[in-house]
Amino acid sequence: MIRHNAQAPLDPATDAALLLRRIGFGTLALVLPLAALVSRRAAVVLVPIGIALLIIAMLIEEPAKFVGSLKEAVFSRPGLILLGLVAWALLSLVWSPFPTSAAEKAGNLMLAVVLGFTGLSALPERMRSSNLNLSPLGTGSAGLFALGLIIISALRHAETPPGAVERGVSIILITAWPALAWLLSRERGMSALGLALIVAILALTRFDDGETVAMLFGAVAFGAVTASRERAAQVIATIIAGLMLFAPILPFLLAPLVSALPDSADDFAQMLSIWxxxxxxxxxxLVTGHGLDTVVRDQLRGVLPQPAPATLLFETWYELGLVGAAAAAACLYFAIRAAGRMVGALAAGGVAAFTTAFALAVFGFAPLLPWWLMTLTAVVLLFGAIARGQYRTDRPAVPLPMRSAGRTRPKAGEPPAD
Structure with a gap:
């Protein structure tokens, strides 16, 4: 007697889309943190490749949905504000004294925005847990690998580890937030604790570059949002947006305080004086800005004194003026508020990631460099994917009559119990 297989018919297109999506997401979540430890250009190369694979997968599976999601993202209020910021940066090329280098910087910013919009639109409505598990796996394994490289460098009495390792550690630190959020959302407390310990040890190795303090700010934001999600997210968003919008007031407010400090603060006082x-x-x-990419160029030609502030606050106001700073402040505010509205641990992780990235920018870490822009784009996509993986976290309960009767097999006509 021949028994027929009741499985659904094979769909090669769907299978190809699932495979491409897994490879694309794995490139962002698993390959990127590891490859960044051995290649300085890993983020610049891998992030566009991973997002391109996600886009191809969605175009194979649901092209109409991709186009609709892209339109919704672009024409949303935060999307329009972000596009306005990019448009103002492009317009500043008109009065920038260095149009060639400024055009390259504007191109990098525009590429990151385009990849962010298309990448988020290419995410399916539901992400599989098997894909999302790649995020903590990639961050954790890369963290252990980085610690091993740092220890080997110390045993060889090298002053600093290779440049690729330092850049890779920075990528691991910022990608740790979505990985921790995913583990906590799945109630994997011990795994989250192990990953947090690895990240904390790595952060201590980057104290001189301000990453230790930035991660500490992120941890404080994580705890605050965990305790009071809506209120903490609103307060943090207001503080960050306010710092960006009212940055020109800072040198006048901080100058009297810095003058009262010991002589070791002379460099900081001089920086505030220049600002x-x-x-x-x-x-x-102050309204229009000097044009994109003028801070470094003006320092090289002597127009701007060398110890000028190395912070994104000064760079934004100097290059894009009030218009650019106001657009950036609005983008940060709405983005952090949106992160605070995510479910469970994702809200705390998202706000912590924004806080950490902003603190690094304030400390002058990798301002708008291509590899850092690509890394932040990948982190946004990781959070977007994890948010779409928060479904059916609880199994349906067994009906009380069946549980009290102790039946293991349903009667005829009854649906089987889970």
Whole structure:
């Protein structure tokens, strides 16, 4: 007697889309943290490849949904504000004294925004847990690998580890937030604790670059949002957006405080003095900005003194003026508020990631460099994917009559129990 297989018919297109999606997401979540430890250009190469695979998978599976999601993301309020910021950065090329280098910087910013929009639109409505498990696996294994490389470098009495390792550690630290959020959302407390310990040890190796303090700010934000999600997210969003919007007031407020500090703060006082002089001498540029990519170039040609502030706050106001700073502040505010509205541990992890990234930018870490822009784009996509993996976290309960009767097999006509 021949028994027929009741399985659903094979769909090669769907299978190909699932495979491409797994490879694309694995490139962002698993390969990126590991490859960044051995290649300085890993993020610049791998992030566009991973997002391209996600887009191809969605175009194979549901092209109409991809187009609809992209339109919704672009024409949302945060999306329009972000596009306005990019448009103003492109417009600043008109009065920038260095249009060639400024065009390259604007191109990198525009590429990151395009990849972010298309990557989020290419995510399916439901992400499989098997794909999302790659995030903590990649971050954890890369963290252990990085610790091994740092220990070997110390045993060889090298002053600093190779440049690729330092950049890779920075990528591991920022990608740790979505990985921790996923583990906590699945109630894997011990795994989350192990990953947190690895990340904490790595952060201590980056104290001189400010990453230790930035991660500490992120941890504080994580705890605050865990305790009071809506209120903490609103307060953090207001503080970060306020710092961006009212940054020109900082040198005048901090100068009296810094002057009371010991002589070791002379460099900081000089930096604040330069910032205050720029504000006094350029009232028109305070609104329009000097043009994209002018901070470094003006320092090289002597227009801007060398110890100028190395922070994203000064760079944004100097290059894009009030218009660019206001758009950036609005983007940060709405993005952090949106992160705070995510479910469970994702809200705390998302706000912590924004806080960490902003703190690093304030400390002058990798301002708008291509590899850092690509890394932040990947982190946004990881959070978007994890948010779409939060479904059916609880199994349906067994009906009380069946549980009390102790039946293991349903009667005829009854649906089988889980």
């Amino acid at each position: 205050a002089d720029v504000i006094r001498q350029s009232p028109i540029e």
